[in-house]
Amino acid sequence: MTKKRGKKPGRPGIRHAKGPKKRKKIDSVSSQQYNSQMQIVTVQFDHKNKRSFETLLSVFEKSINHHMPDVELIKYRIEAPERTVERARSFSDNSAKLKLWCDHMDKATVPVIFADCDMLCVGPAYHAFNPQFDVAFTKIRQVHRFPMNGGIVMARPTQAARDFFHLWLKINDQMLADPNFHCKWKQKYAGINQAAFGYLHENGEIPGVVHEYGTRLWNSVASDWQHLTAETVFIHFKSKLRHMVLTGKPPTGAYAPAMKLWYAERDR
Numbered sequence: 001m002t003k004k005r006g007k008k009p010g011r012p013g014i015r016h017a018k019g020p021k022k023r024k025k026i027d028s029v030s031s032q033q034y035n036s037q038m039q040i041v042t043v044q045f046d047h048k049n050k051r052s053f054e055t056l057l058s059v060f061e062k063s064i065n066h067h068m069p070d071v072e073l074i075k076y077r078i079e080a081p082e083r084t085v086e087r088a089r090s091f092s093d094n095s096a097k098l099k100l101w102c103d104h105m106d107k108a109t110v111p112v113i114f115a116d117c118d119m120l121c122v123g124p125a126y127h128a129f130n131p132q133f134d135v136a137f138t139k140i141r142q143v144h145r146f147p148m149n150g151g152i153v154m155a156r157p158t159q160a161a162r163d164f165f166h167l168w169l170k171i172n173d174q175m176l177a178d179p180n181f182h183c184k185w186k187q188k189y190a191g192i193n194q195a196a197f198g199y200l201h202e203n204g205e206i207p208g209v210v211h212e213y214g215t216r217l218w219n220s221v222a223s224d225w226q227h228l229t230a231e232t233v234f235i236h237f238k239s240k241l242r243h244m245v246l247t248g249k250p251p252t253g254a255y256a257p258a259m260k261l262w263y264a265e266r267d268r
Contacts, residue, residue: 038111038129039072040064041104042119043097045080052246056118056237063121063265071125075117076100084176091192095176098193101153102165108157116151118242119219120235120262122228128218134160134208137197138219148201150194151236152219160208167205172196226254228261237262 044057057075064073081096083089101114111129128136136154140147155161175182175196182195189198200206216224220235228235235258237245244255245266251259 037070037072038113038126039074039108040068040113040115040125041074041076041101042115042117043076043078043100044117045078045093045096047080052242053117055246056242059262059266060115060117060119060121062268066265066268067121067124068126074104076104087176087179091176094191094193095172098169098172102169105155105157105162105165108155111154111156114153114155115234116236118237119151120237120258120265121233122235122261123231123233125218125233128154128233129156131211132209133211134158135164135206136211136213137201138215139212140221140223141214141216142223146188146190146194148189148194148198149215149219149221149236150191150197151221151238152213152234154211154213158208163207164200167207168193168196168200171199175199220258225258228257235261 042057042060044053047053057077061073061075064071078096078100081092084092084095104114105112113125113128133154134156138149138152140149155165172192172195175185175192182192185195185199186192189195201210213219215221215236216227217229217232218234220228220232221238222241225235225241237258241255241258244252245259245262249259251257251263
């Protein structure tokens, strides 16, 4: 489902983002011709004495090379940011991640899939940009506590998409500085990136054309894990599922299909 919201205003490795550049010209999805190439961008923080996300990223990279060997994976691997006083560590980390995403969007020249590093690619994503949109996100369409998950966000290199990322970062940082503002939206959307996204989406402030994908195929979360199909593209290894594969537990119950796929890529 695609919605028009608001006003139109190398190789895998470590990249260091530059500051945003100001742009005056506004372009739209209909006026651009895009190369068939795309990028997948992910961020991994180096926390001392905690190597779990390094392992998750390694398996994610293997899975992308397996299913889309011609797609460029860009890995931002940086030192963990200082924790904001009296805020959860994850809020500081994800705010820094969003800043890197925003900076990357400023210089992007091909469509980009922004992905958390605890993903697994289980199918090609070449068709991700078949619909015409500036920005796409994944909505949880089943009965669930939260309405969306921000682990996968897609964007074309349009001015509307760049404007959105800057606005998203601005609201995110306001929430990081103002717990009262953050609290209302965190209760509905969880986290901080999702809370800021939810604020913008509900208030109709996302520039350009916004597309809603379902998590079931594009960002499989807990309510989707027992419904994996041949059309599933990304599985999000969160919470208990993440813990089980990182500790080498045998595949079991509703987690078994996803666990088997993760172990297969790990051992490839």
